[in-house]
Amino acid sequence: MSMEPGTLDLRSVTFRAGDRVLVDDVSISVRKGEMVALLGPNGAGKSSLLRTIYRINRPSSGSVFVDGEDAWRQPTEWVARNVGAVLQDMPAEFPLTVRDVVAMGRSAHKRLLEADTAHDHALIAAGLELLGLTAMQERAFRTLSGGERQRVLVARALVQQPRLLVLDEPTNHLDIHHQLQLLRFMRGLGTTVVAALHDLNLAAMFCDRLCVLDHGRLVAAGTPDTVLTPALLKRVYRIDATIGRHPETGTVWVMPSAAPPIGANGVDHN
Numbered sequence: 011m012s013m014e015p016g017t018l019d020l021r022s023v024t025f026r027a028g029d030r031v032l033v034d035d036v037s038i039s040v041r042k043g044e045m046v047a048l049l050g051p052n053g054a055g056k057s058s059l060l061r062t063i064y065r066i067n068r069p070s071s072g073s074v075f076v077d078g079e080d081a082w083r084q085p086t087e088w089v090a091r092n093v094g095a096v097l098q099d100m101p102a103e104f105p106l107t108v109r110d111v112v113a114m115g116r117s118a119h120k121r122l123l124e125a126d127t128a129h130d131h132a133l134i135a136a137g138l139e140l141l142g143l144t145a146m147q148e149r150a151f152r153t154l155s156g157g158e159r160q161r162v163l164v165a166r167a168l169v170q171q172p173r174l175l176v177l178d179e180p181t182n183h184l185d186i187h188h189q190l191q192l193l194r195f196m197r198g199l200g201t202t203v204v205a206a207l208h209d210l211n212l213a214a215m216f217c218d219r220l221c222v223l224d225h226g227r228l229v230a231a232g233t234p235d236t237v238l239t240p241a242l243l244k245r246v247y248r249i250d251a252t253i254g255r256h257p258e259t260g261t262v263w264v265m266p267s268a269a270p271p272i273g274a275n276g277v278d279h280n
């Protein structure tokens with residue numbers, strides 16, 4: 011599946027909900043074809059930030075540029091065509107088959123009720139095949155397991171052939187085999203990817219750069235080596251950890267200490 015990768019430029023993006031600042035002056039630039047992980051503890055603002063890219067959360071200030079275009083000044087269809095997303099809480103109760111859901115990825119490229127072309131059919135078949143869904147394509151989406159649904163939504167985003175893929179915890183329902191398969195596959199696609207991830211080691215293994223959010227602010231950004239330090243893990247995640255290396259890839263490997271962090275009294279004050 012061929013895709014032309016795009017760039018992403020978040021320029022001083024702030025997003026407020028009521029009197030809370032959920033995203034606080036975040037600037038991140040992602041180059042064509044780069045894979046960037048968004049890390050940070052629960053409630054850090056990862057989803058809130060990704061939703062500013064996908065035109066759900068309009069920034070209170072700052073701008074989102076996709077391939078040099080201000081995403082919030084483009085028609086909604088422009089974003090639907092150019093940005094593929096797998097977000098949290100996507101509706102699961104459509105009375106649709108797996109193939110129908112994947113085919114929805116093509117709709118942004120077509121007029122209302124326009125029939126699928128041979129090109130669309132080929133892309134849909136390829137998307138189903140890539141995510142191992144061919145055999146279940148006639149199943150009702152709502153009868154699938156969490157991990158199977160997640161793969162369907164990834165296939166839907168891929169057949170859209172976006173310039174940028176925005177993924178919010180794309181692996182949270184997947185077993186380790188499918189987690190590795192998905193991240194390896196994203197890596198191999200060559201498209202630009204920004205993904206919120208919780209698994210620090212998988213992020214280090216597959217991503218070019220890691221961006222760490224804490225309380226809505228970008229507190230670290232760079233290669234896995236420079237970002238995943240004991241001091242950062244202590245400060246942001248409140249864990250003690252030793253940093254090793256993956257024996258095969260040489261990438262950093264976080265080994266959390268089993269003991270409670272020094273100074274902790276067992277109470278979570280977050």
Ligand SMILES: Nc1ncnc2c1ncn2[C@@H]1O[C@H](COP(=O)(O)OP(=O)(O)OP(=O)(O)O)[C@@H](O)[C@H]1O
Nearest residue numbers: 027028030032050051052053054055056057058059
């Ligand atoms: N519409 C809203 N109004 C008020 N608070 C909100 C709203 N949406 C999210 N929040 C809060 O903003 C904070 C950031 O939420 P967000 O979902 O962006 O975090 P996250 O980093 O994706 O977390 P997680 O790892 O738990 O998925 C949380 O404290 C959340 O409760």
